[in-house]
Amino acid sequence: MVVFTEKQVALVKSSWENFNSNIPQNTHRFFTFVVEIAPAAKDLFSFLRGSNEIPQNNLALQVHGGKVFKLTYEAAIQLGEKGVVVTDTRVKNLGSIHVIKGIIDPHFEVVKEAVLKTIKEVVGDKWNEELNTAWSIAYDELAVAIKKEMKNTSE
Template sequence: MGFTEKQEALVKESWKVMKQNIPEHSLRFFTLMLEIAPEVKNSIHFLKDSDEIPKDNPKFKAHALIVFKMVSQLVLREVPLMHLGSVHLKKGVVDSHFEVMKEALLRTIKEAVGESWSDEMGGAWGEAYDQLAATIKTQMEEEAAQTQLRSN
């Protein structure tokens, strides 16, 4: 069906609320991802050997902020998707990680916007995220195929 103008408006409206406290929301987003799927830590070099989520770690906070802002900007189509497939492939991201990120993103947004949340808003963010994930997965497949060709 695609991403409608109404869905885009819902995403942008909720993003205005979220932008008011990006550091808090980014930390919540990334913490949720690691709570949902602790194995995600293995793709983050400074968390590989950690058994806990280091919420007070400056590297963790900075990384969470970067990832959250990037995901949000990509969903909002504010930045190009260049090279994301390659980066995700190198980090060992697999299909299930995309679902984890989606769940964490939607839960973070729901908490952030409070009473403004609706199923329609969740659907809008979900559709936007699904389109983003599909694009990155396609890039990953293309990069993997190119890598395979180079190695033959």
């Protein structure tokens, strides 16, 4: 069981609100980081495939990016309340989708790095090691839950 403090939950909540205040800009920023970190990753996303740039005001991009951050935020809440990320229908579906799309462990690391860079930019001078740790733990625990479902799907 992971120890996730009330303070860590509060840090994720407040920075989530910052992120949520401008979904179009922040999801665009997130996918820009994903492609900078791993250019080949753009072929994994239908809304980026075959494009030389990250499209502005693309609803599919905004929805997908928003889900990544919302699920990580929800993972933080669950960790604070229950000490684990609860596997629900969405996580089970994500496991299946990630298997179908050919997602592998290194892809999770790319997304984590992009999540952290995005939050760092979104919060500006509020960024600190505690905030980095809180988002890292929440993301890592969500990734563990998704990977578990991916393994269950593959078996």
